[in-house]
Amino acid sequence: MSLSDVMSAFALQVFPEVGFVLFGAAFLVIAVTMFLRRNRTYFERARFLPLEEDGGARQGSEATGHE
Amino acid sequence: MNERLERFVYDDEIVRMFLLVTVLWGLVGMLVGLVIALQLVLPVLNFQTSWLSFGRLRPLHTNAVIFAFAGNAIFAGVYYSSQRLLKARMWSDALSRLHFWGWQAIIVAAAVTLPLGYSQSKEYAELEWPIDIAIAVIWVVFAANFFGTLARRRERHLYVALWFYIATIVAIAVLHIFNNLVVVAGPLKSYSIYAGVQDAFMQWWYGHNAVAFFLTTPFLGMMYYFLPKAAERPVYSYRLSILHFWSLVFIYIWAGPHHLHYTALPAWASTLGMLFSVMLWMPSWGGMINGLLTLRGAWSKVTEDAVLKFFVVAITFYGMSTFEGPLLSIKSVNALSHYTDWTIAHVHAGALGWVGFMIFGMIYWLLPRLFQTELWSKKLAELHFWIATIGILLYIVAIYAAGLTQGLMFRAFDESGRLAYPDFIETTVRLIPMYWVRVLGGSLYIAGMVLCAWNVLMTWRRAPASYAEPGHEAPALAHAYPAEAAGGGFKHAAWHRRWEGMPLTFSIWVVVAVASASLFEIVPMFLIRSNVPTIAAVKPYTPLELHGRDVYISEGCNNCHSQMIRPIRSETVRYGEYSKPGEFVYDHPFLWGSRRIGPDLQRIGGKYPNLWHVRHMDDPRSTTPQSIMPPYPWLAKRPIDFRALAGGVAAQATLGVPYTADEVKGAAQLAREQGRQIAQSIAEQGGPKGLDETRLVALIAYLQRLGTDINKSSAVAGTDGRRADAGRAPAERR
Numbered sequence: 066m067s068l069s070d071v072m073s074a075f076a077l078q079v080f081p082e083v084g085f086v087l088f089g090a091a092f093l094v095i096a097v098t099m100f101l102r103r104n105r106t107y108f109e110r111a112r113f114l115p116l117e118e119d120g121g122a123r124q125g126s127e128a129t130g131h132e
Numbered sequence: 133m134n135e136r137l138e139r140f141v142y143d144d145e146i147v148r149m150f151l152l153v154t155v156l157w158g159l160v161g162m163l164v165g166l167v168i169a170l171q172l173v174l175p176v177l178n179f180q181t182s183w184l185s186f187g188r189l190r191p192l193h194t195n196a197v198i199f200a201f202a203g204n205a206i207f208a209g210v211y212y213s214s215q216r217l218l219k220a221r222m223w224s225d226a227l228s229r230l231h232f233w234g235w236q237a238i239i240v241a242a243a244v245t246l247p248l249g250y251s252q253s254k255e256y257a258e259l260e261w262p263i264d265i266a267i268a269v270i271w272v273v274f275a276a277n278f279f280g281t282l283a284r285r286r287e288r289h290l291y292v293a294l295w296f297y298i299a300t301i302v303a304i305a306v307l308h309i310f311n312n313l314v315v316v317a318g319p320l321k322s323y324s325i326y327a328g329v330q331d332a333f334m335q336w337w338y339g340h341n342a343v344a345f346f347l348t349t350p351f352l353g354m355m356y357y358f359l360p361k362a363a364e365r366p367v368y369s370y371r372l373s374i375l376h377f378w379s380l381v382f383i384y385i386w387a388g389p390h391h392l393h394y395t396a397l398p399a400w401a402s403t404l405g406m407l408f409s410v411m412l413w414m415p416s417w418g419g420m421i422n423g424l425l426t427l428r429g430a431w432s433k434v435t436e437d438a439v440l441k442f443f444v445v446a447i448t449f450y451g452m453s454t455f456e457g458p459l460l461s462i463k464s465v466n467a468l469s470h471y472t473d474w475t476i477a478h479v480h481a482g483a484l485g486w487v488g489f490m491i492f493g494m495i496y497w498l499l500p501r502l503f504q505t506e507l508w509s510k511k512l513a514e515l516h517f518w519i520a521t522i523g524i525l526l527y528i529v530a531i532y533a534a535g536l537t538q539g540l541m542f543r544a545f546d547e548s549g550r551l552a553y554p555d556f557i558e559t560t561v562r563l564i565p566m567y568w569v570r571v572l573g574g575s576l577y578i579a580g581m582v583l584c585a586w587n588v589l590m591t592w593r594r595a596p597a598s599y600a601e602p603g604h605e606a607p608a609l610a611h612a613y614p615a616e617a618a619g620g621g622f623k624h625a626a627w628h629r630r631w632e633g634m635p636l637t638f639s640i641w642v643v644v645a646v647a648s649a650s651l652f653e654i655v656p657m658f659l660i661r662s663n664v665p666t667i668a669a670v671k672p673y674t675p676l677e678l679h680g681r682d683v684y685i686s687e688g689c690n691n692c693h694s695q696m697i698r699p700i701r702s703e704t705v706r707y708g709e710y711s712k713p714g715e716f717v718y719d720h721p722f723l724w725g726s727r728r729i730g731p732d733l734q735r736i737g738g739k740y741p742n743l744w745h746v747r748h749m750d751d752p753r754s755t756t757p758q759s760i761m762p763p764y765p766w767l768a769k770r771p772i773d774f775r776a777l778a779g780g781v782a783a784q785a786t787l788g789v790p791y792t793a794d795e796v797k798g799a800a801q802l803a804r805e806q807g808r809q810i811a812q813s814i815a816e817q818g819g820p821k822g823l824d825e826t827r828l829v830a831l832i833a834y835l836q837r838l839g840t841d842i843n844k845s846s847a848v849a850g851t852d853g854r855r856a857d858a859g860r861a862p863a864e865r866r
Contacts, residue, residue, distance in 0.1 A: 068659060069659045069660065069661060070662050072655065072656050072659040073659070073660045073661060073662060075364070075656065075660075076285070077398070077656060080400050080403075080404050080652075080656075081403045081404045081406075081407045083408055084386065084404060084407065084408065088382060088383060088408075088411065089411075091382065092375075092379055092414070095374070095375055095379070096375055097592040098628070099371040099372075099374050099375050099628075100371055107629055108370040108371055109370075110289075111291065111292075111370050111632075112360075112366040112367050112369075113368035114217055114287070114289065114291040114731070115213075115216075115217065115291065115293070115356075115357050115360045115361055115366075116360060116364070116365075116366060116368075117362070118216050126218050126289050130425070131423055
């Protein structure tokens with residue numbers, strides 16, 4: 066049995082549904098872990114990286130920002 | 133903690149170089165765009181000159197704008213922001229210069245070869261194999277320089293902009309290499325190793341993701357760096373940016389098949405492409421919202437600052453385009469929009485609005501910093517913004533209207549059930565007023581570009597004789613990992629925080645994301661036989677027909693004519709039986725096209741006598757009054773290159789096209805004989821004599837063959853021995 070036979074036996078019409086479920090689940094996992102409160106401090110520093118060159122002075126005034 | 137500080141300076145010279153050529157190539161690419169827009173309303177502007185004809189200039193326009201204008205802007209943005217985010221000078225000044233000059237040489241080579249008719253025909257991948265190899269080499273140079281800089285950085289955390297750059301570098305390399313795998317047939321001639329359905333699939337896997345990873349991810353990286361800099365505020369949500377990044381990288385790569393709805397592509401692939409395209413709404417709008425909310429508290433600055441104005445409109449266009457893209461991927465919408473100017477409007481909303489305005493905002497922000505002087509004129513920058521905004525709006529509104537008009541006219545039936553507009557030319561002529569508005573809108577956008585160029589030039593003139601090179605200090609990268617990144621366990625995403633500091637691991641995961649998604653589509657597409665049911669009656673092209681196909685590609689006919697009749701009633705009534713996958717098994721490359729400025733040609737074979745084609749090519753308006761097609765008088769004067777013809781047949785045989793050894797060996801003689809017969813019939817019909825060995829005869833041979841094989845025999849066999857179209861209603865004949 067060739068690889069082509071194996072692939073031909075797959076029910077390709079369900080590929081979109083399977084893909085949707087898998088990537089929907091992956092999206093949810095990433096979303097949940099990213100928005101846990103515990104990660105706030107780490108991300109707070111990261112978001113100021115582009116402004117560090119300018120002294121990063123605004124970090125204090127931005128502490129009440131979204132992150 | 134007592135850390136030893138290291139001193140370093142950034143290489144801004146390379147950024148200045150890339151920025152200046154961005155402006156130069158932007159002007160060139162847009163001017164060529166204006167020329168071809170004018171040719172559609174005034175065909176006389178083709179000047180009966182081969183290298184000025186629409187079919188050859190259109191790929192020059194798209195390649196110049198994408199790879200020269202946007203490409204150089206990407207490099208300017210990446211080189212400027214990466215050094216600062218990594219607190220390190222680029223790894224190698226020599227590689228930076230090699231990258232710059234190599235890329236400019238590639239652009240010049242493209243600007244010469246495309247108008248001369250050297251083309252692979254695949255959209256945004258038209259350049260021939262020697263230039264493709266050069267692109268791969270220079271891209272590796274860029275990658276080595278970038279990853280070398282990552283390796284010697286002084287900042288542990290990789291800011292999100294850098295993730296987008298990594299994805300760009302990795303994905304473009306993969307896409308470019310696999311879409312350009314060819315068999316060489318001559319110094320500037322090659323054939324795709326893929327054929328028909330599979331070639332179409334690979335092309336739009338590439339084409340869609342060229343938009344994703346050349347016109348989207350690098351600009352998102354630049355947005356995440358330059359917008360906070362210009363607004364003097366951090367990005368709204370760093371966590372949203374992470375979500376934005378991974379969702380885009382995972383989802384985008386699947387979406388390519390939506391460019392081929394209702395074609396001969398298998399339905400499963402088409403549906404997969406649609407579903408993942410719709411899913412793209414999520415991350416795209418996450419990114420747009422993140423960009424716009426970064427300006428919270430800084431909106432007052434937008435009224436005073438041209439840079440922020442450009443960025444705000446750019447992000448707004450990003451939101452609009454990424455809403456419209458998934459909309460167009462829905463099959464029922466696509467049935468209306470495909471092959472019409474709607475696609476052109478969509479592309480230009482993204483290219484002029486999102487990409488163009490991001491570039492202009494970045495240029496105006498960088499100018500005073502790079503040239504160490506004040507911007508020459510802020511008022512001129514403001515004027516540029518308003519002129520360009522009005523220009524875009526005029527352009528896209530007119531072309532959206534044209535696309536909808538065209539789509540509705542294509543499919544309109546009268547009360548008796550016949551096509552309301554049976555002559556294709558009716559659907560073209562109706563668009564001319566809208567094409568004029570496009571010329572006006574495009575001219576305004578280019579006028580803005582001229583103002584930008586003037587501002588750049590004058591700012592450059594005010595620059596100091598020698599640039600100061602301010603030193604910077606930062607501690608060397610610590611070997612120990614920061615405590616805040618290490619702890620927290622899986623559910624607190626410590627794994628991701630570690631990746632963010634490890635470029636190699638991070639890059640590998642990007643490769644895994646791109647490759648796995650690609651293989652999930654590519655492997656079944658190539659391995660499953662039922663995707664392309666064979667048709668016994670379909671035979672390889674004769675040597676002369678194959679050479680005629682090369683002429684068709686060289687003249688860029690596929691830029692205006694499709695060769696794909698969808699199983700939609702309005703199309704089968706207008707053009708004939710719908711196209712089947714098995715009809716294209718010898719088509720290296722596929723030539724389905726993506727828009728119809730002229731009619732579909734899939735069933736043109738035998739529709740008109742040879743003499744009609746002679747007259748049509750010499751002067752399209754002599755056979756079709758009001759036609760906007762360029763004339764091709766040179767085809768009747770230029771002789772066939774029989775050595776190239778024989779090389780083409782041999783290369784196709786290498787690809788598995790079943791030519792016999794005698795056919796390969798005697799290709800030139802076979803072609804001469806067929807050419808003589810066609811030329812004789814033309815003379816007998818009252819046409820010019822002596823066309824035997826001209827390119828025109830080769831093209832006519834090809835056109836007369838198109839779509840005729842399935843009429844030769846009813847033996848249409850599927851993999852299971854049944855007719856491929858068994859169980860379907862017979863399509864209407866012309």
